[in-house]
Amino acid sequence: MGDNYLPPLISNPSSTNSTNSTTMSSSSSNSPQTHEPNPQSNTNTKTQEELIKKDEEKQDDEDEEECGFCLFMKEGGCRDPFIDWEKCVEQGEKNNEDIAEKCFQVTSALQKCMEAHSDYYAPILQVEKDVEAKVIAEFEKNRESIEQKEEM
Numbered sequence: 001m002g003d004n005y006l007p008p009l010i011s012n013p014s015s016t017n018s019t020n021s022t023t024m025s026s027s028s029s030n031s032p033q034t035h036e037p038n039p040q041s042n043t044n045t046k047t048q049e050e051l052i053k054k055d056e057e058k059q060d061d062e063d064e065e066e067c068g069f070c071l072f073m074k075e076g077g078c079r080d081p082f083i084d085w086e087k088c089v090e091q092g093e094k095n096n097e098d099i100a101e102k103c104f105q106v107t108s109a110l111q112k113c114m115e116a117h118s119d120y121y122a123p124i125l126q127v128e129k130d131v132e133a134k135v136i137a138e139f140e141k142n143r144e145s146i147e148q149k150e151e152m
Helices: 018-025 039-065 068-075 079-094 104-116 118-151
Strands: none
Touching: 068 079, 079 104, 104 118
């Protein structure tokens, strides 16, 4: 776009094309027949450019929000519980709330749904089990270390 943008049916003053002259002469006799730039056209152009930029930013934000994990979760049978969970987490983060406490029920509902659709969500459920096993193993290791130190 830029500063050279002219709205439709207004000829470019630097153009000597007869088509533009014909277009101008065939326009309504009530409209002014000048070749001076319309001061509003720059304002309209800037407004249009701002709207396009905001729309592109919004699309970028939406693309960023829809991560691969989110798309995967929404493609399965637990779309609605996942969306409920997402909203709860977003609200909790926005309000600086304890997300584990605030979202306990929606998280439980999502977990139950995923287990009911384990054929689709098996990869996610397996990762959860692996992480849980690692956390338990680390906990046991730390507990044994503490018990040994106490014995000394």
